[in-house]
Amino acid sequence: MLRPPMSSDVEAIFQGYSSDAEVTRYLAWPTHRSLADTEVFVAFSDSEWARWPAGPFLAFLKSDGRLIGSTGLGFESLHEASTGFVLARDAWGQGYGTEVAMAMVELAAALGVGRLKALCHPAHLASRRVLEKVDFRHEGLLPRHVVFPNLSSDQQDVCVYGRRPGGPAL
Numbered sequence: 001m002l003r004p005p006m007s008s009d010v011e012a013i014f015q016g017y018s019s020d021a022e023v024t025r026y027l028a029w030p031t032h033r034s035l036a037d038t039e040v041f042v043a044f045s046d047s048e049w050a051r052w053p054a055g056p057f058l059a060f061l062k063s064d065g066r067l068i069g070s071t072g073l074g075f076e077s078l079h080e081a082s083t084g085f086v087l088a089r090d091a092w093g094q095g096y097g098t099e100v101a102m103a104m105v106e107l108a109a110a111l112g113v114g115r116l117k118a119l120c121h122p123a124h125l126a127s128r129r130v131l132e133k134v135d136f137r138h139e140g141l142l143p144r145h146v147v148f149p150n151l152s153s154d155q156q157d158v159c160v161y162g163r164r165p166g167g168p169a170l
């Protein structure tokens, strides 16, 4: 089950995944050190939802309502958006990453997005596999393009993946 984050979710997000250094290792945002960091994320989400047709989502298990992670669409224009996904460690390896990624492809298609992209650290094989399973094409490597703040302060190479949400991969 997916829905936008609310301020009442801050503690569950922090405890569930945003403060876990192993979960955030390959993410583009620093591991959260306090609830205030997670509050900034929820405020950012609110501003994205106010500006664009969609934004960040939290993912919950249908069976027991437990928060398992987050995904979303980040719009550069009404025609181009990026996606990503993060799951609590105890939710890895059960197909949820693929399920939430597919949900974002379907949402992007429904919203008429022409190109959906995702950036990923070259060494992050689980994430690359999820993207391949939902028919993203590996378009290439951008050299020294992104800072992964939980790895180092240097810009690092990043894999670019993309697909046309409403049809076959680009």
Ligand SMILES: CC(C)(COP(=O)(O)OP(=O)(O)OC[C@H]1O[C@@H](n2cnc3c(N)ncnc32)[C@H](O)[C@@H]1OP(=O)(O)O)[C@@H](O)C(=O)NCCC(=O)NCCS
Residues within 6 Å of the ligand: 022, 023, 024, 025, 026, 027, 084, 085, 086, 087, 088, 091, 092, 093, 094, 095, 096, 097, 098, 099, 119, 120, 121, 124, 125, 126, 127, 129, 130
């Ligand atoms: C990346 C992430 C979302 C994957 O979620 P998940 O629910 O475990 O993914 P799924 O179970 O749907 O699929 C994972 C796939 O990767 C494969 N995989 C996992 N670890 C792997 C590894 N080290 N090498 C190669 N493949 C690997 C799995 O076998 C599976 O493929 P399969 O179905 O063909 O067997 C999860 O690990 C995560 O939240 N990581 C931390 C946050 C993060 O880095 N997000 C991505 C930022 S780009």
